[in-house]
Amino acid sequence: MKSTTLVPLITLVACGLIVAAAFAPPWSRKATPPDPVSVAPNPEPVPQEAPGPVPEGMVWIPGGAFDMGATDGFPDEQPVHRVAVDGFWLDEAEVTNAQFAEFVANTGYVTIAEKTPKREDFVGQIPDVNEIPEENLVAGSVCYNPEFDRTTFRKDGPLWPYQVWQYVKGANWRHPAGPDSSIEEKQAHPVVHVSHEDAVAYCRWAKKRLPTEAEWEFAARGGLSRQSFPWGKELKPEGKWRLNIWQGNFPEENTADDGFLATAPVRQFSPNGYGLYGVSGNVWEWCADFYRPDYYEMSPRDNPTGPEASFDPNEPGVIKRIQRGGSFMCSDNYCTGYRVSARMKGEPTTGTFHCGFRCALSSGK
Numbered sequence: 001m002k003s004t005t006l007v008p009l010i011t012l013v014a015c016g017l018i019v020a021a022a023f024a025p026p027w028s029r030k031a032t033p034p035d036p037v038s039v040a041p042n043p044e045p046v047p048q049e050a051p052g053p054v055p056e057g058m059v060w061i062p063g064g065a066f067d068m069g070a071t072d073g074f075p076d077e078q079p080v081h082r083v084a085v086d087g088f089w090l091d092e093a094e095v096t097n098a099q100f101a102e103f104v105a106n107t108g109y110v111t112i113a114e115k116t117p118k119r120e121d122f123v124g125q126i127p128d129v130n131e132i133p134e135e136n137l138v139a140g141s142v143c144y145n146p147e148f149d150r151t152t153f154r155k156d157g158p159l160w161p162y163q164v165w166q167y168v169k170g171a172n173w174r175h176p177a178g179p180d181s182s183i184e185e186k187q188a189h190p191v192v193h194v195s196h197e198d199a200v201a202y203c204r205w206a207k208k209r210l211p212t213e214a215e216w217e218f219a220a221r222g223g224l225s226r227q228s229f230p231w232g233k234e235l236k237p238e239g240k241w242r243l244n245i246w247q248g249n250f251p252e253e254n255t256a257d258d259g260f261l262a263t264a265p266v267r268q269f270s271p272n273g274y275g276l277y278g279v280s281g282n283v284w285e286w287c288a289d290f291y292r293p294d295y296y297e298m299s300p301r302d303n304p305t306g307p308e309a310s311f312d313p314n315e316p317g318v319i320k321r322i323q324r325g326g327s328f329m330c331s332d333n334y335c336t337g338y339r340v341s342a343r344m345k346g347e348p349t350t351g352t353f354h355c356g357f358r359c360a361l362s363s364g365k
């Protein structure tokens with residue numbers, strides 16, 4: 001594992017407008033504190049029965065206590081700590097293009113990627129917003145660049161993300177790979193290029209909300225304890241892929257051994273123990289919480305909702321919200337973000353071509 005930060009995305013978005021940013025020095029963490037699981041002070045909550053009829057497309061997550069984090073993951077997944085969550089409803093799959101289209105048709109909502117960026121949007125994110133060429137202030141979003149120059153590529157170089165990722169003018173949820181692409185044949189694929197704000201707007205329309213990070217991880221584990229994947233310990237049990245990720249050497253070669261180069265239709269692989277599809281892989285999923293790498297050292301035990309403010313040492317000053325579950329871009333030689341404990345973060349006004357979301361609903365008790 002090399003880094004928890006695949007790409008400082010807001011910097012990358014800015015980079016699409018002007019090459020001006022440098023990477024912050026890598027963050028290194030102090031020694032891992034002792035695992036506090038055995039000293040959990042409160043009585044364990046009892047899993048809750050579903051409070052009523054199942055809302056369409058959702059499953060009941062019964063709540064309870066679980067060991068959040070992993071001892072063998074990245075530093076921000078530690079320490080493993082006992083967390084309790086109340087029962088809640090969760091979408092059984094990522095929100096699809098068809099569902100998002102219904103939201104847009106009903107509300108006229110316009111996503112951030114479809115709006116022309118303004119110079120002032122980048123204040124505080126790049127050194128001098130006045131250097132942004134006017135012609136580069138064009139609506140778009142972040143995509144993978146499959147044609148990046150392999151001859152000059154060095155993954156140990158500090159600027160490699162700028163070769164592999166690119167700001168594509170005209171890319172948005174209707175045109176995931178740029179203006180010449182469409183979702184006509186991808187109605188059952190997860191919607192992408194949605195920012196955290198866009199996801200929250202959808203949830204409000206659907207009378208739902210984003211899950212907290214703790215709810216997401218509890219649900220993703222499917223009732224299993226201290227396993228890396230929604231189905232157990234092995235990434236590829238019995239030699240079969242159970243998720244849509246990247247096979248081959250990232251970022252040079254994607255063999256698509258699981259059948260998919262990019263997004264797959266939702267409900268493509270077997271669900272986990274709670275009946276959830278695609279929690280690992282396919283697209284990252286926005287959660288409600290702010291990100292801090294050290295949050296697990298201070299998290300409350302019951303129904304944690306994240307820190308009051310975000311902090312990402314790789315991009316200090318840039319607000320970050322949690323993303324979970326990994327995507328079709330995650331490989332075993334790089335991010336392994338598809339592990340149920342893996343944490344990622346994104347700037348909340350930025351969408352990318354490999355991040356979507358699913359909605360939660362409180363039990364109403």
Ligand SMILES: [Ca+2]
Binds near residue numbers: 245
């Ligand atoms: Ca794949």
Ligand SMILES: [Ca+2]
Binds near residue numbers: 094278280285324325
């Ligand atoms: Ca997912």
